[in-house]
Amino acid sequence: MVTDNKYTLLAQIDSPQDLKRLSAEELRQYCDELRRYIIEECSVHPGHLASSLGTVELAAALHYVYDTPEDKVVWDVGHQTYPHKIITGRREAFRTKRQLGGISGFPRMAESEYDAFGGGHASVSISAAFGMAKAAELQGENRKVVAVIGDGSMTGGLAFEGLNNAGASKESDLLVILNDNNMAIDQATGALKNYLLKIATSHHYNHFKQQLWKLLAHTPRVLRLCQKIGNALKQGLLNNSNLFESLNFRYFGPIDGHDLPALVRTLRALKAIKGPKLLHVMTVKGKGYQPAEKDQSTWHAPGCFNPETGERIASRSDADRFQDVFGETLLELARADKRVVGVTPAMPSGCSMNILMQAMPERCFDVGIAEGHAVTFSAGLAAAGMIPFCNIYSTFMQRAYDNVIHDVAIQNLPVVMCLDRGGVVGEDGVTHHGIFDMAAFASVPSLTIMAPMDELELRNAMFSALQWGKPCMIRYPRGRGIGTAWRDRPFEMLLEGRGRLLRAGSDIALLTIGTTGADGKRAAERAAGAGIQVAHYDLRFVKPLDEELLDEVGRKFRKVITVEDGTLRGGIGEAIAAWLNSRGYNTKVRSLGIGDYWVEHGTPNKLHALCGYDEEGIYQVLVEEMKN
Secondary structure (H helix, E strand, O other): OOOOHHHOOHHHOOOHHHHOOOOHHHHHHHHHHHHHHHHHHHHHOOOOHHHHHOOHHHHHHHHHHOOOOOOEEEEOOOOOOHHHHHHHHHOOHHHHOOOOOOOOOOOOOOOOOOOOOOOOOOOOHHHHHHHHHHHHHHOOOOOOEEEEEEOOHHHOHHHHHHHHHHHOOOOOOEEEEEEEOOEOOOEOOOHHHHHHHHHHOOHHHHHHHHHHHHHHHOOHHHHHHHHHHHHHHHHHHHOOOOHHHHOOOEEEEEEEOOOHHHHHHHHHHHHOOOOOEEEEEEOOOOOOOHHHHHOOOHHHOOOOEOOOOOOEOOOOOOOOEHHHHHHHHHHHHHHHOOOEEEEEOOOOOOOOOHHHHHHOHHHEEEOOOOHHHHHHHHHHHHHOOOEEEEEEEHHHHHHHHHHHHHHHHOOOOOOEEEEEOOEOOOOOOOOOOEOOHHHHHOOOOOOEEEOOOOHHHHHHHHHHHHHHOOOEEEEOOOOEOOOOOOOOOOOOOOOOOOOEEEEOOOOEEEEEOOOHHHHHHHHHHHHHHOOOOEEEEEOOEEEOOOHHHHHHHHHHOOEEEEEEEEEOOOOHHHHHHHHHHHOOOOOEEEEEEEOOOOOOOOOHHHHHHHHOOOHHHHHHHHHHHHHO
8 A cells, every 4th residue: 555655645546536636736746756656666566667757747637637537548559658557546556567467567448447448559549549539429429539649659650540540530529649758669760750859849939839838728719829820830930841730630739748737738728629639748758767867768668676776676597688699690690791681660679689780770770660661671672682680579560461471471582570579478468479470470371480499599590591581480589598508609500491309209299389398398307207208399490390300290109299389279289280180190189378368467487387388387288198
């Protein structure tokens, strides 16, 4: 319970209705307490810190002015929603965020009536909010709808599709709040960033704007007049038309997103204006916590830390992160082959492509939060003689499915698609698990799919994909490997579609793919102690399957166990069972992985155990099958 004297107001607010009873001075104090509470709780229960610190005043002002949950506020992505969650009755539950059985780190409709729409992937808020606004219009309801989207998420094509569609509907009452902090997870990039910066730093325009906005306390009619005058002046002073006005959105701003009185006054005025409108709000990612303001990328999700000193408390491990194996190997390949380039949709530090970006900035491209574009841009590079390594988190690659098929695979272009965060990712939960990639892409002709078991295998997979000169996909998990030495090791050319035997045995065949092999290895060793001789095969390739290996398994074993860190429906276990059946082998195949259900948030180890394919789960199945 929040009982500390430093949280005198925070402890009294359990809903937006409670918040509305505060005076302007108390609202300021409440925001200060809220920010301090987020810092202290995130220091021991980690999450997305910097983004949420930047939206404390914005979340408070929205719930102070609007009548939520009747009015709908749609938050884009969800990294910025911790203040929203705490204001809307989840103050105590906030201690359980991202933990198994606790609340999600992102908005979820099933969790709270105040979460108007789930927010796990970027750029969805405008389209979803427009749908809600149109529904209210069709149903004759006087409901206000607000979409809050960051400038990073605004780089996604879906955001512009939403703006384009909503701007053509003058009757729909929609407010888009552009939360502009010049950041995504890393520094924002692209032409939109420069355009927003030009608006925000135009001294002549902003001086005049400050005079106009003094009239905000007056009627909405005056506000509309000021807005029209302001936009006309912007076009003259900036020598550029307003992008949002050209899409039929009335543009207001920019205003200081940490100035509570201005936010409240502005939102109240805009609430009375019908039709599509956009408010440009300037915020600081990490606001109010000096370490986060100074290093916004690191403090996006810093893990545990000392809130007083800002010292981060790193977990101890001798193993390297898979993403760093990727990053360092990519740089090594780029130095050896001038055709190699890197492409990432706004994840340079998240996937460690920043290593190449720092060493060879001209050979690395951050294209913004635009996964489909990242793949097709890579295809264009490949068509012109380059070998792009396009790194996209597995769950986000789902957005580029058509691009992979149409622009890369059909044309047989040498794009190496590296899927970071493959499999269960942990605390980010259901929207971020990369569990569908193997099943989704295994049906695509001409695409080779690898799932390395350890750090050295990832290094060799990248080298091999470069040599093959064809569409390739390499999927590997979030986090650290098993400690396999890989630096300064000579590259080994893998044979396409060939697995390997890790342990000989005569009782049961255990076929693992990717990093499930580590748990499988330990389970097989335990089984040997119980008198069960397990033949353990590392498949290495999701596609093509090693038919010589499978033929050996079919001839030697009546019982086969497959293990995959992904969905079973359409997964590698089903593919192996189908292959063995088509060849007439009398083999029982039992597959371990993720069934036809959603996996919630929690540590990867707990989730693997919950789904039944951790070391213990594999071992128990081996014992059970041996008894039958």
